[in-house]
Amino acid sequence: MLRSIILAAARSSRLERLTATAPVSRNVVKRYVAGTDTNDALRTSRELVDSGLKVSLDYLGEDTLTTDQAESTRDEYLKLLSALKTEGLTPATEVSIKLSALGQRFDEELSLSLAEEICTAAADADTTVTVDMEDHTTTDITLDAVGKLRQRFSGTGAVLQSYLRRTEADCREFAVKNSRVRLCKGAYAEPESVAYQNRLEVDRSYVRCVNTLMSGEGYPMLATHDPRLVEIAIDRAKWYDRGPHSFEFQMLYGIRPDEQRRLAEAGYQVRVYVPFGDQWYGYLMRRLAERPANLRFFMQSLKSRK
Numbered sequence: 069m070l071r072s073i074i075l076a077a078a079r080s081s082r083l084e085r086l087t088a089t090a091p092v093s094r095n096v097v098k099r100y101v102a103g104t105d106t107n108d109a110l111r112t113s114r115e116l117v118d119s120g121l122k123v124s125l126d127y128l129g130e131d132t133l134t135t136d137q138a139e140s141t142r143d144e145y146l147k148l149l150s151a152l153k154t155e156g157l158t159p160a161t162e163v164s165i166k167l168s169a170l171g172q173r174f175d176e177e178l179s180l181s182l183a184e185e186i187c188t189a190a191a192d193a194d195t196t197v198t199v200d201m202e203d204h205t206t207t208d209i210t211l212d213a214v215g216k217l218r219q220r221f222s223g224t225g226a227v228l229q230s231y232l233r234r235t236e237a238d239c240r241e242f243a244v245k246n247s248r249v250r251l252c253k254g255a256y257a258e259p260e261s262v263a264y265q266n267r268l269e270v271d272r273s274y275v276r277c278v279n280t281l282m283s284g285e286g287y288p289m290l291a292t293h294d295p296r297l298v299e300i301a302i303d304r305a306k307w308y309d310r311g312p313h314s315f316e317f318q319m320l321y322g323i324r325p326d327e328q329r330r331l332a333e334a335g336y337q338v339r340v341y342v343p344f345g346d347q348w349y350g351y352l353m354r355r356l357a358e359r360p361a362n363l364r365f366f367m368q369s370l371k372s373r374k
């Protein structure tokens with residue numbers, strides 16, 4: 069219930085204006101977001117890569133409404149990829165993009181062509197792009213776009229969400245050679261007609277999807293902080309005779325950092341998803357919805373004027 073309310077708030081531009089202008093404690097945003105500009109992203113990548121982790125950088129923004137905004141998001145990624153290359157941070161660092169930030173909601177063709185430009189810059193920088201998945205109304209067009217991008221850039225990553233009833237079938241389709249697939253639980257408020265509502269069902273679906281991806285020929289990217297699911301993935305890697313370089317774990321910046329380091333020290337590949345930029349509202353609200361206990365911390369910071 070609380071999760072649905074917070075996720076509904078994530079879509080409210082009025083609340084966004086209020087929150088963005090409120091004296092939010094820097095610490096709340098800082099916990100999940102690396103900073104506001106390319107230099108912050110580079111500095112954080114450097115720290116993580118030097119400590120043995122991999123990185124996927126996300127320039128924050130979604131639901132772009134104008135061509136100018138979409139093109140300026142493209143420009144940020146081009147600037148970022150060129151700097152990553154210069155700094156020698158690739159291929160350990162890749163980028164994640166949201167098609168809605170590139171104009172998917174008002175012009176699918178535009179979002180695809182801007183994504184192609186980002187993939188070209190990523191290939192020049194010797195790294196890859198993963199296309200984030202947003203709410204279920206965009207699943208088909210996003211997977212379709214990933215299919216088109218993969219024709220030229222085979223390393224383009226897809227994202228599948230275990231809370232969607234369709235995802236097991238999508239996993240079967242995507243568990244093919246060279247296919248990079250990030251499997252997550254899913255972060256949006258979705259109706260019962262398309263998504264499991266109960267945590268246990270979402271987790272069970274996640275396990276079925278892990279089985280499909282790990283037994284297939286692709287490259288699974290298991291994006292979860294859930295300790296039980298991490299253990300199951302490790303178990304399935306043994307079961308399907310997969311070496312630690314044939315799959316990776318992914319976690320969000322600021323969430324379970326000790327576990328990220330523990331897994332890396334145990335020899336697994338761990339990639340940290342690092343958001344940066346000033347459009348942090350939607351991202352932060354989804355993190356609060358995942359763990360309503362964080363809400364109290366957030367509300368206190370709104371009051372404290374720090």
Ligand SMILES: Cc1cc2nc3c(=O)[nH]c(=O)nc-3n(C[C@H](O)[C@H](O)[C@H](O)COP(=O)(O)OP(=O)(O)OC[C@H]3O[C@@H](n4cnc5c(N)ncnc54)[C@H](O)[C@@H]3O)c2cc1C
Pocket residue numbers: 199200201202227229250252253254255256291292293294295318319320323324340341354355356358359362
């Ligand atoms: C690398 C990465 C990329 C992602 N990309 C997408 C995407 O493209 N589309 C999409 O819909 N979703 C995406 N997500 C979000 C994902 O769908 C989940 O909402 C999120 O990962 C929480 O689910 P969980 O598997 O960690 O399990 P949960 O059951 O939510 O959490 C398990 C445990 O992790 C810890 N934890 C989880 N969330 C938090 C938090 N916010 N704060 C503090 N502790 C927490 C807690 O200890 C919790 O008990 C991504 C997640 C990751 C890690």
